Amino acid sequence: MHLSSFDFELPLSKIAQRPRYPRGSSLLLRIKETGLLDLKLTHIASNIGEGDVLVFNNTRVLKAxxxxxxxxxxxxxxxxxxxxxxxxxxxxxxxxxxxxxxxxxxxxxxxxxxxxxxxxxxxxxxxxxxxxxxxxxxxxxxHMPLPPYMKRNDDKQDQIDYQTVFATDYGSVASPTAGLHFNEDILEDLKKRGVEIEFVTLHVGLGTFKPIKSQDIRDHVMHEEWACIDERTSRRLNNAKRAGKNIVAVGTTSLRVLESAIDGLGMIQPMSGTTDIFITPGYQFNSVNMLLTNFHLPKSTLFVLVCAFAGERLMKQAYEHAIKGPYQFYSYGDACLIDLVKSG
The missing domain is CATH 2.40.10.240 (QueA-like)
Structure with a gap:
């Protein structure tokens, strides 16, 4: 798999330097095999069913x-x-x-x-x-470790904007940015509608953002990052899976934790340790049905992951739509909600 297959042109004007205010007002692109739909993050509850589970990464960003x-x-x-x-x-x-x-x-x-x-x-x-x-x-x-593509110094507002409302233990040098879209009101509305909320931990380190330098992406090696799922959370997720409910990973970090914890029978096991999982096209997903994530950099491990999740053709079509539209990209950008497209 050649790295150039995951490249695309992105105007600098599409890179968000600040998030949309107030928190929770992001745009949301719904990505399904049947087509694309322009929404707002506040519409997410209508796209998630009762008993479905949203899985968030609760790591806290250190002013590293x-x-x-x-x-x-x-x-x-x-x-x-x-x-x-x-x-x-x-x-x-x-x-x-x-x-x-x-x-x-x-x-x-x-x-x-x-x-x-x-x-x-x-x-x-x-x-x-x-x-x-x-x-x-x-x-x-x-200081807050803002990504280098934000061509500015951090300020006090970033101490709020670059931290999720549910962050707990320090350990990350970058934010699990899909979680930044959610405020307390949206989370409460989801719960009232019968959506389950669960938390895992992956302390975001160099592995998530390490650039791919090898021309064959299969030669890329991820840095290890510490991840954790407790026994209660794994049990509740497995119960939802057995009941036929959707498991929705909020962010690629949550997804990587869940896939790292899958056993040979497709069940999610408790874990506490490091993971260096690198997901590429052809990978068979076992833990989730849907992924909510931001719009990512070209030729990044994150864009490779979403191509593995929904297919290169569909994701390139979606990104082309987002670039032509009002969507903003990267850490402070907008979000997309993607259905898993089974390969083969």
Missing amino acids: RLFGRCGNRAIELLMHKKMDKGLWHALVKPGKAVFKNSKIIISDTFVCTVVDKLSDGTVILSLSSEEEEDFASIEKYG
Whole structure:
């Protein structure tokens, strides 16, 4: 499968720099084998049946971008993953400015020391601060890790906009953006209509957004990301499956958790561990019937995934429709609700 098959032209004007306000007013493109339908996110309840299940990713985005100095050089850190108390894996820019034992001064009371510099240019950092918890130090001095295609600095509004209303445990360096469309009123309306709401966790790391560099996409290797489904949630999802109800993954991260937890009989098992699942066309989905997701980058693992979910022809048709229409793309963009199209 050649990478060029998943490319398309996207005008810069289609890349959302801010979400639609208020939260919940996004546009929604309904994508089915029988055609496309222009809707609004507020119409989602009429497209989900009583007893169907929406599965959200409840990870919380960490203000993982830190700015400091190493000697006379300005340094930017992206705190990627906590390895142990006071010990973190991070990306650093410029990488040539730091070495083993370099000290990066974030503030008078917050210092990151380079314990090791890895072959890929990332670093292992030892944190020293006045805060007892690492997360507290990073949250105090950090900035929201907006994607690089947003050509601006983060601000206070992003601390609201780039976090879902149901976020719980810190762990992500990017938002599970499909969940950003939902406010408390929409969630409550869904519940009143008999739609079940469940939560899984995938801490979004480098794996989700790592660009595909190999021309044959099958050669691409994902970074591992931590994921969790508890026993209660897996049991309720399996009960819904047995009852013939639709399982709707809200976001590609939720979908990847569910598919990582499928056993040989097509049932969703509890899990707590890492996943590096990379879904490409030809993959047989076993956990869900529908996917709600944003509009993704060309030649990305996420666009490859939606092509696997509904077929390349249909998704390219849908994206062409969205580009010609009023839809906005990427993290702060609009959403689409896609039916699973069985391959073969």
